[in-house]
Amino acid sequence: MKYFSVSELAKKWKLSERTVRNYCSTGKITDAFLEENVWKIPNTAERPERKNKKNEELSILDIIRQEKSSKISGRLYHKIQIDLTYNSNHIEGGTLTHEQTRYIFETNTIGIEDSSVKVDDIVETANHFKCIDMIIDNANYDLSENFIKKLHLTLKSGTSDSRKNWFAVGDYKKLSNEVGGLETTSPKKVSFEIKKLLSSYNKKNKKTFEDLLDFHYKFEKIHPFQDGNGRIGRLILFKECLKNNIVPFIITEDLKLYYYRGLAQWNNQKGYLLDTCLTAQDRFKVVIKNLCPNIKF
Numbered sequence: 425m426k427y428f429s430v431s432e433l434a435k436k437w438k439l440s441e442r443t444v445r446n447y448c449s450t451g452k453i454t455d456a457f458l459e460e461n462v463w464k465i466p467n468t469a470e471r472p473e474r475k476n477k478k479n480e481e482l483s484i485l486d487i488i489r490q491e492k493s494s495k496i497s498g499r500l501y502h503k504i505q506i507d508l509t510y511n512s513n514h515i516e517g518g519t520l521t522h523e524q525t526r527y528i529f530e531t532n533t534i535g536i537e538d539s540s541v542k543v544d545d546i547v548e549t550a551n552h553f554k555c556i557d558m559i560i561d562n563a564n565y566d567l568s569e570n571f572i573k574k575l576h577l578t579l580k581s582g583t584s585d586s587r588k589n590w591f592a593v594g595d596y597k598k599l600s601n602e603v604g605g606l607e608t609t610s611p612k613k614v615s616f617e618i619k620k621l622l623s624s625y626n627k628k629n630k631k632t633f634e635d636l637l638d639f640h641y642k643f644e645k646i647h648p649f650q651d652g653n654g655r656i657g658r659l660i661l662f663k664e665c666l667k668n669n670i671v672p673f674i675i676t677e678d679l680k681l682y683y684y685r686g687l688a689q690w691n692n693q694k695g696y697l698l699d700t701c702l703t704a705q706d707r708f709k710v711v712i713k714n715l716c717p718n719i720k721f
Contacts, residue, residue: 427464437471445702446721447472449709461682461703485563485666487716492560497530500715501560505529508662508674509552512655513545515680520545529553544583551579552655559663566626567660569618572648575659579652590650597650604688608647617646631668636661637697641690671712671721673704 430448434441448456448463452472456465482490484500491501510518510525519541520528527535528549555578562571577594585591590598596614600607609617625631625639640661647653658675665672675683679700686697712719 426467428467428469430463430465433465433469445706446709449706450713450721458703458706461679461699463706482719483669484671484712484716484719485560485669487719488560488666492557500712502529503711503715504672504674505553505556508556508658509549511674511676512658513549513552514677515675515683516654518545518548520549525549544585547582548579551581551583554578555655555659556662559659560666563663563666565667567622567664569615569622572618572656572660575656576649576652579655585651592650596648599650601647601650603644603647603653604684606688608645614646614648618643618648621646631664633670633701634694634698636664636668636670637694637701638690639664641687641697644687671705671709673701673708675700675704676707679704 428436430441430444433439434444437444444453444465445463447453448465453465453469456463456469458464488501488504490496491499496502506522506526506529509529510520510522513520513525524535524541527533528546532550534546555575558571558575558578565571573594573596580586580591580593583593586593592598596618597611600610602608621639621642625635628635640657643657643660644653649656662672662674664670682696682700686700689696709721
């Protein structure tokens with residue numbers, strides 16, 4: 425059997441590539457499948473019918489807030505808390521397993537046997553759960569320095585870093601740092617650069633997926649905090665997806681190197697990061713579809 429790529433089928437059907445991706449990830453194109461993070465679509469695929477009536481379903485943010493408020497287990501809010509926390513921490517070297525992360529969230533106890541873990545990993549896991557609640561509660565507000573600093577304060581409170589006199593919890597870095605072997609913005613210039621970034625970003629009324637990734641790249645390039653920049657950056661990215669009615673996503677371990685390459689090459693080739701995040705988004709659409717079948721993308 426011959427297969428189309430997303431771009432080939434989009435051209436054939438005279439649709440956007442994003443629409444074709446949505447059709448694939450939500451099962452509207454029979455037998456389409458992912459192979460090495462690329463959709464393969466049978467050449468016999470038929471174009472799904474598009475409904476003209478206005479979608480009156482709840483947004484992803486509405487559903488997450490309802491589940492958070494009612495403390496429903498095993499649904500989308502529950503899965504976001506565990507999967508986003510585990511993966512974002514794991515990317516940064518966290519040692520807790522997915523099961524241990526789940527146990528801490530569900531029982532508020534440690535429950536670790538026959539192994540030793542860092543106390544900081546446990547503290548930061550519990551703190552990350554609180555950060556996710558913060559981005560859900562504040563999703564509709566514009567980003568601000570104050571909110572970003574509060575996220576960092578919440579994430580790093582009670583850690584061993586918080587007891588170091590040179591480590592500013594909830595404030596910008598005092599010492600120079602680097603990411604991926606590259607220099608970042610000097611401590612003296614961080615406040616100015618963050619203000620400039622937020623001003624430019626918040627002026628855009630309707631933000632695209634690429635706008636969000638561009639902000640994420642620039643935030644990580646500034647690297648405003650002494651530690652925790654990656655996790656804060658991904659929390660902000662998740663929040664902004666919810667705010668702008670864009671399907672959020674989670675960078676998993678198998679996408680980590682592609683994600684790092686995408687950030688490193690953003691100025692030269694935006695496609696690397698876009699493709700990686702769209703792949704993560706496609707996967708999360710499947711999760712949402714399974715848990716909330718009435719949501720339309």
